[in-house]
Amino acid sequence: MTTAKGAAAPKSSFWASGHWPTLVAAFLYFDLAFMVWVILGPLAPAISEDLGLTSAQKGLMVAVPTLAGAVLRVVNGLLVDRIGPKRSGAISQVIVIAGLFTAWLAGVNSFAGTLALGIILGFAGASFAIALPLASRWYPPEHQGKAMGLAGMGNSGTVLAALFAPALAQMFGWNMVLGLACIPLTIVFLVYLLMAKDAPGAPAPKKLTHYFQPLKTADAWWLMAFYSVTFGGFVGLAASLPIYFTDQFHLTPVMAGTCTAACVFAGSLVRPMGGALADRIGGVKSLMMVFIVAALALAAIPQAAALPAALALFVVAMLALGIGNGAVFQLVPQRFSAEIGVMTGLVGMAGGVGGFYLASSLGFAKQWTGSFAPGFTIFAGLTAVALVALTLLKGHWRRTWGAAEGVRI
Known part of the structure; x- marks a missing residue:
């Protein structure tokens, strides 16, 4: 077995074998990213009432972030390969925070506006392609499953959106929820910058055709x-x-x-x-x-x-x-x-x-x-x-x- 640094070493416990601050940072990033990825779903009843959306428009509104996240996962995979997962994750988080802040400040006043916001939220859904390699590259083969499992449990962020977004929308209005979401996202972004670290010995970038x-x-x-x-x-x-x-x-x-x-x-x-x-x-x-x-x-x-x-x-x-x-x-x-x-x-x-x-x-x-x-x-x-x-x-x-x-x- 080799460690993440490439030196031979005896098998060790999971927590001692990798870099736990990066694992924690990857989980938090993934968790909050998934929270905002699906946030239009819990807000949909209020948004559709205000904007007068049809059933088909409501379906498309909540579906567009999912499709955008799917496409951007490949883009983020290429980015991770070339500049590393930490910087890729930082760029993605800035885009999402800036997009939500702008939507809150300017207001979302049309169906087209919800679709534009959905595309921005796709960057949050694409966090899957960043958070997992960020965490897993630190761990040896016998602990890869645990590392990917813990980082991947960030999809529980969808629970946070379902629980808190409707109540906050009822108290402050759904547009304010977009601005409020920037607060935990910014806190996690700062924690991410302090705790996350790219693993040494990253694989060399591959040609586009390899993918x-x-x-x-x-x-x-x-x-x-x-x-x-x-x-x-x-x-x-x-x-x-x-x-x-x-x-x-x-x-x-x-x-x-x-x-x-x-x-x-x-x-x-x-x-x-x-x-x-x-x-x-x-x-x-x-x-x-x-x-x-x-x-x-x-x-x-x-x-x-x-x-x-x-x-x-x-x-x-x-x-x-x-x-x-x-x-x-x-x-x-x-x-x-x-x-x-x-x-x-x-x-x-x-x-x-x-x-x-x-x-x-x-x-x-x-x-x-x-x-x-x-x-x-x-x-x-x-x-x-x-x-x-x-x-x-x-x-x-x-x-x-x-x-x-x-x-x-």
């Missing part, structure tokens, strides 16, 4: 497709549930935010557990169970006439999707160990695209049919298609790269 090499293999596309279902479902629901609960059950924005937080917390909490389960029984088997449970829960949601039943089904779906996120990333390094950085960005991008599809399709379904049901039903169908595809692929995967690596997939 597209994995796309020549079908396995890369399948893993991206599976993550577009698991993470796409998770983030798409996180952004859309406040709208669903207010429109479908006529909850207040604060109560809708609380219900959303419960669902999102379930999905965030189990992501590390999903990786651990995949290590134990194999990523393919865990992912197959995930797709079965998620498809059944999503298909049943339109039939849930009462809030408790719908809430229970959303929690089950989010638990399954959260486990699925961890399961996919157990499989990715088994197949693409030499291109793990590139594949992390590509798979993450696919997840964002899936989230954009789900959030926008729910809005269009509500506007065109008067019901959210077609959006949930179609996504449940896509989940079932993913299950069939994985069933057909599993034998080939186990005979080829699974057997070659001697790992449980």
Whole structure:
């Protein structure tokens, strides 16, 4: 084993093996970034009332940050490769803080303004491609999973948005929430500058064409497709549930935010557990169970006439999707160990695209049919298609790269 500095050393405990201040800084950055990435979702009921948005416009408003984050994850991956994760993260945080401050100061007065803000918030969603390499490069192979798991738990920031944004909007107005968000973001930015440090021995920058090499293999596309279902479902629901609960059950924005937080917390909490389960029984088997449970829960949601039943089904779906996120990333390094950085960005991008599809399709379904049901039903169908595809692929995967690596997939 080698340490992050490249010198031979005996195996040590997790906390002694890396640079814990950087790990803490990466988690805080990721957590607050995810909080503002989805902040338009909890604010959507108030924004749509003020601006007179249609159901389709509401869906697009909460979906655009997800799509922008997906595209910018690849951009941030390239930036990390060339100037290092710390500086890349600092630039991204400044853009987000400046964008929110400007939106608060000037006001967001139109649907086009919400879309422009959503693009800026995409830089927050793209923090995934910065925070994970910032933390993980400090840790040796036997502790990589723990480091990435702890840094990656920053997706729990979506819970903060769901819990606090509606209440603050009720007290101060939704536009003021954009300005208030700059306060914790600025504090975390200063902590980040003081605590974060790039690991020595960073890999040399790669040519742009290197990033597209994995796309020549079908396995890369399948893993991206599976993550577009698991993470796409998770983030798409996180952004859309406040709208669903207010429109479908006529909850207040604060109560809708609380219900959303419960669902999102379930999905965030189990992501590390999903990786651990995949290590134990194999990523393919865990992912197959995930797709079965998620498809059944999503298909049943339109039939849930009462809030408790719908809430229970959303929690089950989010638990399954959260486990699925961890399961996919157990499989990715088994197949693409030499291109793990590139594949992390590509798979993450696919997840964002899936989230954009789900959030926008729910809005269009509500506007065109008067019901959210077609959006949930179609996504449940896509989940079932993913299950069939994985069933057909599993034998080939186990005979080829699974057997070659001697790992449980």
